[in-house]
Amino acid sequence: xxxxxxxxxxxxxxxxxxxxxxxxxxxxxxxxxxxxxxxxxxxxxxxxxxxxxxxxxxxxxxxxxxxxxxxxxxxxxxxxxxxxxxxxxxxxxxxxxxxxxxxxxxxxxxxxxxxxxxxxxxxxxxxxxxxxxxxxxxxxxxxxxxxxxxxxxxxxxxxxxxxxxxxxxxxxxxxxxxxxxxxxxxxxxxxxxxxxxxxxxx
Amino acid sequence: xxxxxxxxxxxxxxxxxxxxxxxxxxxxxxxxxxxxxxxxxxxxxxxxxxxxxxxxxxxxxxxxxxxxxxxxxxxxxxxxxxxxxxxxxxxxxxxxxxxxxxxxxxxxxxxxxxxxxxxxxxxxxxxxxxxxxxxxxxxxxxxxxxxxxxxxxxxxxxxxxxxxxxxxxxxxxxxxxxxxxxxxxxxxxxxxxxxxxxxxxx
Numbered sequence: 001x002x003x004x005x006x007x008x009x010x011x012x013x014x015x016x017x018x019x020x021x022x023x024x025x026x027x028x029x030x031x032x033x034x035x036x037x038x039x040x041x042x043x044x045x046x047x048x049x050x051x052x053x054x055x056x057x058x059x060x061x062x063x064x065x066x067x068x069x070x071x072x073x074x075x076x077x078x079x080x081x082x083x084x085x086x087x088x089x090x091x092x093x094x095x096x097x098x099x100x101x102x103x104x105x106x107x108x109x110x111x112x113x114x115x116x117x118x119x120x121x122x123x124x125x126x127x128x129x130x131x132x133x134x135x136x137x138x139x140x141x142x143x144x145x146x147x148x149x150x151x152x153x154x155x156x157x158x159x160x161x162x163x164x165x166x167x168x169x170x171x172x173x174x175x176x177x178x179x180x181x182x183x184x185x186x187x188x189x190x191x192x193x194x195x196x197x198x199x200x201x202x
Numbered sequence: 203x204x205x206x207x208x209x210x211x212x213x214x215x216x217x218x219x220x221x222x223x224x225x226x227x228x229x230x231x232x233x234x235x236x237x238x239x240x241x242x243x244x245x246x247x248x249x250x251x252x253x254x255x256x257x258x259x260x261x262x263x264x265x266x267x268x269x270x271x272x273x274x275x276x277x278x279x280x281x282x283x284x285x286x287x288x289x290x291x292x293x294x295x296x297x298x299x300x301x302x303x304x305x306x307x308x309x310x311x312x313x314x315x316x317x318x319x320x321x322x323x324x325x326x327x328x329x330x331x332x333x334x335x336x337x338x339x340x341x342x343x344x345x346x347x348x349x350x351x352x353x354x355x356x357x358x359x360x361x362x363x364x365x366x367x368x369x370x371x372x373x374x375x376x377x378x379x380x381x382x383x384x385x386x387x388x389x390x391x392x393x394x395x396x397x398x399x400x401x402x403x404x
Binding site for chain 2: 064068072092096
């Protein structure tokens with residue numbers, strides 16, 4: 001059976017849980033507490049030398065890291081990843097946008113506010129993080145103004161990847177009400193069959 | 203013909219130029235000076251609303267952004283992207299590693315040192331950037347100790363993507379001599395047919 005090294009509060013882990021649920025795939029989930037260094041043990045570093053969740057162990061025991069690479073692997077051949085070359089490229093474009101221009105600001109602001117003490121020096125990064133996160137949300141807002149989903153008017157892993165931290169942006173101090181097209185898209189994503197919430201773990 | 207919006211000193215742009223050369227594809231290159239705001243003009247934002255190079259315009263005029271998404275699109279069906287599911291997933295794993303754990307530290311340290319004045323406040327970020335960049339280089343060093351290339355013992359777009367800023371790491375204040383396996387791999391990459399240097403633009 002697939003084995004997922006995961007952390008419940010992680011949006012990156014959530015992406016994979018959501019896709020697995022929508023694919024109807026069963027898996028074993030192993031919770032690692034990132035705040036307690038459980039992704040830095042010798043045992044886990046042997047599986048993922050970069051020491052991050054989510055990491056997937058395939059049925060044959062081979063490991064795969066990086067949430068968006070896992071999404072691509074699992075979605076291959078399904079309705080969640082388009083089959084034409086340009087649409088596939090656009091899905092990848094949004095996945096890389098998510099990891100480079102969105103997650104480091106939208107997710108990290110949330111992490112600092114939820115996981116670090118109020119006097120932690122990283123709190124000083126928040127204004128700069130918010131500015132960059134707002135830029136990412138503005139790019140999504142403009143794109144979604146006249147579209148149903150991010151690519152080709154169909155729900156795909158691009159939507160799953162961007163939904164994960166976008167729907168939690170308020171936790172990072174962003175005001176989602178300022179982004180009505182994102183708000184409407186979040187509702188469409190949450191209305192997909194077999195949707196799961198971040199807190200839904202078995 | 204393919205049209206590449208590019209900036210010569212960008213490793214992200216260089217990745218695409220290197221693959222295009224190795225694929226033998228002709229293209230028109232349009233230089234945009236990121237330091238002079240040329241990626242923030244109304245005209246360019248209409249092509250890439252995220253305002254970044256490289257951005258590729260396909261023969262039919264459709265745009266594609268994000269360097270690593272462009273690599274995947276161009277390499278599809280060639281020897282530079284494996285055809286089996288797990289090897290493809292590992293290539294993507296390294297491409298996401300590059301954009302999340304490597305480029306923001308190895309490339310950004312180089313950018314600050316080369317493009318910002320000596321009294322710029324971002325210079326204060328350098329110690330933290332170096333620490334994170336060293337962690338990324340250590341992951342690569344351990345992986346390459348007993349491997350020829352990053353995935354499946356064959357040169358692929360994973361090598362192109364990680365080569366781009368790894369071979370320039372000295373510019374960011376990293377000491378590549380501390381990473382002998384990376385050093386040997388850089389030489390193997392540079393010895394590939396039709397290799398190009400960052401400075402090689404037509």
